Amino acid sequence: MRISSRLAAKSRRRKQARPATKARNMSCRTATSCSSSLIPDGFELPFAQFATSKLIFYIMPMGMPEIRFRFSPEKARTALHWMLTQQSPLDLHTLLKACYFADKYHLNRHLRPIFGARYKAMNYGPVPLEIYELAKSEPLIIAELQDRIVPWELEGYRLKLKGNAAPNMDILSRSDILALEEGFSLSRSMNFTDRTAATHGRDWERANFGMMDYADMLDNGPDQSAKVRELRETARYAVL
Structure with missing residues (x-):
């Protein structure tokens, strides 16, 4: 009887220690303040919020x-290749941030990026990982090219054009080219410090040195939530 009583008491203590509710299939992001601006744009209910003494947790369905x-x-x-025909050599910071500016420009106007790269928030701004690997001529990414050739060589942190071949601009749409021109012009007009500051926006901050979300790259506007929903439904099937 004594053993049974102790087991029953232990079971009651375990039940009392459990939270009243469980968040199943949920993930959370934390913030140091409870400002509603920290909630990712485009997220609507179901969206749970709870607080501790210092942190606010925003929870959304994993699905x-x-x-x-x-x-x-x-x-x-x-x-x-095209950017290097405009100026060579070029440092990686200028090139990679030009790709970021171009992708963001095109995403906001046509609801798709140019390249479809995964962006990581790094100390000196967003880095399109696959493009960075391509710039470095990494074998795995080079193997994805039809002819497995790149018309440049990396010297330190700069790319230098080699050969006289012209870039195949036919692979880019007119809107791609316009966005690329805008992105390259903007990136090239800045020095390293200004370029870094210009890329430390809301999308970079929310990533917290992790992978950036294309939803956060969208400009604020009345149709932002609808755009986010459309991206979540169609991005994986888009042909760039």
Whole structure:
């Protein structure tokens, strides 16, 4: 009887220690303040919020699809090649931030990026990972190119054009080219410090040195939530 009583008491203590509710299939992001601006744009109910003494936790269903596009190595190669025909050598910071500016420009106007790269928030701004690997001529990404050739060589942190071949601009749409021109012009007009500051926006901050979300790259506007929903539904099937 004594053993049974002790087991029953232990069971009651375990039940009391459990939270009243369980968040199943949920993920959370934390913030140091409870400002509603910290809630990712485009997220609507169901969206739970609870607080501790110092932190606010925003919880959303895990089933919400991630915005991921299929990377286009051919477009990325053409973009890097074209920029190097405009100026060579060029440092990686200028090139990679030009790709970011171009992707963001095109995303906000046509609801798709040019390249479909995965962006990581790094100390000196967003880095399109696949394009960075391509710039470095990493074998795995080079293998995705039809002819497995890149018309540049990396010297330290700069790319230098080699050969006289012209970039295959036919692979880019007119809107791609316009966005690339805008992105490259903007990136090239800045010094390293200003360029870094210009890329430390809301999308970069929310990533917290992790992978950036295309939803956060969208400009604020009355149709932002609808755009986010459309991206979550269609991005994985988009052909860039």
